[in-house]
Amino acid sequence: MPLLITLGIQALVSMASLTPPVLAPAAAAEIGVPASLIGLFVGLVYIGSMLSSLGSGDLIGRFGAIRISQACLILCAAGLALATVGVPAAIVLSALLIGFGYGPVTPASSHILARTTPANRMGFVFSLKQTGVPLGGMLAGALVPTMVLLAGWRGAALAVALFCVVMAVLTQPIRAALDDDRDAHRRISLSGVLGPLRMVFAYKAVRDLAICSFFFGAMQLCLTTFLVTYLTEEFGLRLVAAGLVLSVAQAAGIFGRLLWGWVADHWIASRILLGLLAVGMASCALLLAVYAHGWPFAWVLVLCAAFGGTAIGWNGVYLAEIARLAPAGQTGAMTGGALFITYSGVVAGPPLFAGIVSMTGEHASGFLAFGLIVMLIGMSLVLTRAQRTDPEADRQARRRINQ
Incomplete structure (x- = not known):
């Protein structure tokens, strides 16, 4: 329920x-x-x-x-x-x-x-x-x-x-059953609004993932915003065909969210999986920018499906990992702080992408630039391990939050 x-x-x-x-x-x-x-x-x-x-x-x-x-x-x-x-x-x-x-x-x-x-x-x-x-x-x-x-x-x-x-x-x-943990006497203040951000930056593992999500969110929205225009203007596809490609990418994103969530529960640690997904979405962006011109329509469709499955499919794994890392009872606040950074990427991504397109005259340059950045982030997540938070570090984090 x-x-x-x-x-x-x-x-x-x-x-x-x-x-x-x-x-x-x-x-x-x-x-x-x-x-x-x-x-x-x-x-x-x-x-x-x-x-x-x-x-x-x-x-x-x-x-x-x-x-x-x-x-x-x-x-x-x-x-x-x-x-x-x-x-x-x-x-x-x-x-x-x-x-x-x-x-x-x-x-x-x-x-x-x-x-x-x-x-x-x-x-x-x-x-x-x-x-x-x-x-x-x-x-x-x-x-x-x-x-x-x-x-x-x-x-x-x-x-x-x-x-x-x-x-x-x-x-x-x-409502009564699911809101039974609410505290009617909890104070709400403007100073408390920054609490979720302080919490995110107090826990290194959460901070790292939130910063990565800035770029993941930017890549996701750039894909859904610019793909149809890119395919029609630079690949020469008709609008209906380009719309079909975007629909397939969105459907692949739904499938990917379910698949990657199951994989994170059974096979691969969430941090490593997010790194692999970043490498995957970056590879798709680079292929789309550099090599896919002239490919048969079917191959472009497959590539964009893989792009959607990774660039749209990462969110559930990310949010579940934030929830795992959050202190007891603070999942909502931690998620809110992390999403502030994610949404910042969503807001900043398309204008930055559009700026690259205006300077170079082609959408391929935008996908190339974003692909290279996300590739570096993905490799960093895969090749570095999150540090375990010991009790003393946890106490220090809580003190920073309270300050």
């Missing part, structure tokens, strides 16, 4: 965040702004996610993970509803509200699953829950265009908002 609930919440929040890009062509034509401005909207969503993820630890401790998840669903619903006003100020606020709702969902679900999942199954369970992100994208892509045809773009936005509200209501019966 905790897994099903967190998976459903994750999928709907993801669907809410990806509904505006699907609505963009229809909405932009009516509002009178370029559809390309959706890139700024997505950036604002992730900025909101970065900020709200930092405060998630105290909020989860005070109100409970389910209550915070319900609040996130309501915030996403409010953001979608506000977007239907159709004026620039409302749209900016809409993006921030959706981001504020998106950010705490993963820390909240990690808090729940860390309490209810056996240690030897955490990799697979966290990875299965994280399939809610691409699942939400698939739902947005499959359902929202039809709803636009039936009810217009405003009706489609309000329909997705209603889905979020319904999910918030459906989770209420299990």
Whole structure:
């Protein structure tokens, strides 16, 4: 039940965040702004996610993970509803509200699953829950265009908002059981917002993985943002064929999240596996940039499937490892601090990639540069072992957090 609930919440929040890009062509034509401005909207969503993820630890401790998840669903619903006003100020606020709702969902679900999942199954369970992100994208892509045809773009936005509200209501019966560890007297302060970041940097193993996730998140979003344009402009593929390649990469990401979670539980330590996945995604990026021009379509499809399976499939293993390394009762806060760094890469990656493209005139240079950086990070993870935290080091880390 905790897994099903967190998976459903994750999928709907993801669907809410990806509904505006699907609505963009229809909405932009009516509002009178370029559809390309959706890139700024997505950036604002992730900025909101970065900020709200930092405060998630105290909020989860005070109100409970389910209550915070319900609040996130309501915030996403409010953001979608506000977007239907159709004026620039409302749209900016809409993006921030959706981001504020998106950010705490993963820390909240990690808090729940860390309490209810056996240690030897955490990799697979966290990875299965994280399939809610691409699942939400698939739902947005499959359902929202039809709803636009039936009810217009405003009706489609309000329909997705209603889905979020319904999910918030459906989770209420299990709230008491899953939020039984909340502390109604826990203090919430602005100074406490930086606590999750202090916690991340106090534990070296967590800090290392969080910094690596900055580049993994950047690579993931650059793949999903620029692949279709790259394949159409520099490979000469038709738009439908390029869209098919992206869909296959996304589907491979879902499969990869499940596969790598199972592998982390049974075969390969999470840190080493994340390093191998980094080497894999970097190799795919380098092949796509340097060698894949002129390949048959089938081989390009296979390469991009492998790219998606690694660059989109790493999240569950990463979050499960953060949960394992977090002090008892601090999974939500630790995850929130780590995700602040991850989302920073998501925000910074596409503009950096676009800057490389503008300087060189080709997308291949962007994939080449990002591939080389991620390759070095992956080799570092594979070739170096995480240091075990002894009791004295753990006490020192706690003192740094309290300071």
